[in-house]
Amino acid sequence: MHSIIPTHLKTEYLVNPLGIDSPRPRLSWMTETKARGFLQSAYRILVSADKRQLLDESGFVWDSGKVNSDQSVFVNYDGTPLLSNERYYWKVRVWDAGGNPSEWSDIGEWSMGLLSRSDWKANWIGEVFAPVEGSREAGFFRKSFAIGRPVRSATIHATAFGAIEISLNGSRVGEDYFAPEWTDYHTRVHYRTYDVTALLREGSNAVGSILGEGWYSGHIAWYGKNLYGEALRFMLQLNIRYEDGTEETIVSDASWKESKGPILCSDFLMGERYDARLEHGGWNEAGFDDSAWRSPHAFGDFKGWIHAQISPPIRVMEEKEPIAKQTLASGAQLVDLGQNMVGWVRIRLTGERGSTVTLRYAEVLNPDGSIYTDNLRTAKQTDTYILKGEGEERYEPKFTFHGFRYVEIAASADVNVIEITGRVIHNAMKPTGGLVTSDAGVNRLFGNILWTQRANFISVPTDCPQRDERMGWTGDAQIFSRTATYNMDAAGFFAKYMTDIADAQRKTGAFTDTAPFLKGFSDWSTFVASAGWADAGVIIPWTMYVVYEDRKLIEDHYDAMAAWMAYLVKMNPGLLRTDTQYYGDWLSLNANTPMDAFATAYFAYCAKLMADMSEAVGRTEQAASYGALFERIRARYNEAFVAEDGRIAGETQTGYAMALFMDLLPEETRRQAAAHLVADIERRGWHITTGIHGIKYLLPVLCEAGYEDAAYRLLLQDTYPSWLYSVRNGATTIWERWDGWTEEKGFQNPGMNSFNHYALGAVGEWMYRYMGGIDRHPDTPGFKHIQIRPIMNERLSFVDCRYECSYGTIRSRWSIEDDIADMQVTIPPNTIADIYIPYADGEPVYESGQPIPGGATDGTGASVIDLGIIGNRRVFQAGSGEYRFRTRFKSSKSPNGGSANDGTNRAQR
């Protein structure tokens, strides 16, 4: 018997989260076992408010009992009502198909936040403010208090209009940056919860907080400052529970003290200016003399939502050491961190009191070796530190971040910078994907996609992290969302972003092109939604459903999505979508997809996804009506844009790719359209012309149509324009545009030329789903039923891909050597997989050295089932475990290498 144990316990979207507001949190786990073919037949969950009682099973708030079910993802808590500010512990055990129980899991936990407004005893306090044009000083706030008896537990709940850093007795509370992150502050603000039990002591204590501008009043994009207001303020509550069972609450109120300090200004776009001479030593410790500090301003209540943050916080996730340093002609130092990244640098230095160090950050260099900053537009990305001159000093900014690979350091002559370290930040999502191939350029491209996600998943999915923009563009986000979910566990991040999208939705039902939404239109009734952007309001919940089985996200936003569909129908009664803003297939190269064809395709796609989502949440009537709407739009699309020979209006790669991906064409026309698509690619010397939309759809539809080799040719192309062109020219992140820099012309379009834009990296999805072949079965949400269907091609000798889905790690490694295809596959427990193996007529397939069929078993009775031949693949079904298949490989280098198509358009899935 192999041991079985549930692991990786998650509550809602996070591991052991603190401060959640969901009244019935959803619990998930994975199961670890070496047994082949493990399927869960039952589970039992125990939840207790007392860890000891959970361990000895003496007291629970919920005992699910033994539930006969294979569900291990998003099981709803169903016990007694959960209480505000209370901590809960849980464990789970499962049974296998034979009725054998597992061991109990380790203990997971979560704590509830403040569930009702009356649980907030704290007051909003903040700066005594005056309208400010430029950046302003960060406020330092403090409060002393006494603890007279032993503490059992202590929790801080805090929220802010601005960005807050909290400390207790001189120690930083938590590791978060920019808390509580960006929301539509008119509508809602988040709070965060921290366990501070270990930081309190009997006797005198002090709590402190520093309040920066953040997104609330700092610069955002080109809109300037104070977009939400000027009144920076926070609300903080320390809930103390003593060993004797009594409770006490220390809250922010007018009894706190406030002062300015060393942070003279700190702004996301502009950078930070820090004068160490103005530090207040020991300001956040007990015993500090704050008699010269003043009383803060007290503010009235906030009428909007105060909700717990459901996404992982922003943290420093890794550090980078310089790979090169040199002195520039100007005398400044240039430091190369070797990687375009987002965050800031920490410096260690010595120098005289009052001496200055200025750090300017940039992504790329001019031909003369100086930093190129034209593409930052008005963002200054500059940090300045003024030394206090007391031996070795350390500095890193608190309330700003930069997009950069290079740092230019200009300092007074007496300053010695001893050490400089890059600090990489992003929302702390768990990495879940990996890919290594025989091609170094492809590996770098894959790494660049990952780095670009790290750089731009900062509270919202931003377009870019460096210039005066950094907004949550919905089009870019939806295009990249599937790739993002392979790279990292992005379920909570996108669930939070959907709230931003819903908060931004106009009264007309229109979704916006950015979220949170900033534009100051006075008359919303004239707002026109942008095709391909606004549709994110439907595409993102659908993506979260198919990847994570998140039905609740669909329910939560169903009305918003239905209002969006009603808006589309109302504005486009003839079902050709002409009512749209103009972006279209943004940044395509000499290939304009007509706007109405582009927009109508997205209209149809949304209707289709709404039909599928309605079905998923049991709304069968709506499913039928959206299904019928899809058919009607599809018919109109064909009448208006598709010629009899399969040519599609505009004849662009994007036009064809969208029509094929979104299932807009009748079967016969599909083949013709695919042929036109490949002809265009060939005519352009095997180059891509799509912008940020077509890029997601292009390689998947080529593979579905049987043009597998064409997909590989595009991937491996390294002349302009192509992905590997940027890689060959030193890119370490994905460029915004194909032509941002060329050998011939150098940098172009400085007004819109980011070197860290993930949209064109949406090919990552294809890399996982087609090259690695790790996909879900089209009929089942999530990865409960997996498909391993790699598109093998001799242009690569091996591909090794892995993805940690909600059930565990899936691995697909293939190689081709001496005409033998070798596939190593790992399927996680509690799933089954259909495994597609290249099939050459009559050739046997071996699994772990045994020919199949014929009963490849591992002695436990778990076998590999032959599902027969589909297209040019032989398909086997297997349960969890590790498998190794070998067979003869038939070349797929012919123009149409044949396909594994069984009539399902998997691209869209």
Ligand code: BGC
């Ligand atoms: C952004 C894009 C975005 C676009 C809208 C740009 O400024 O950087 O990524 O989608 O505007 O067309």
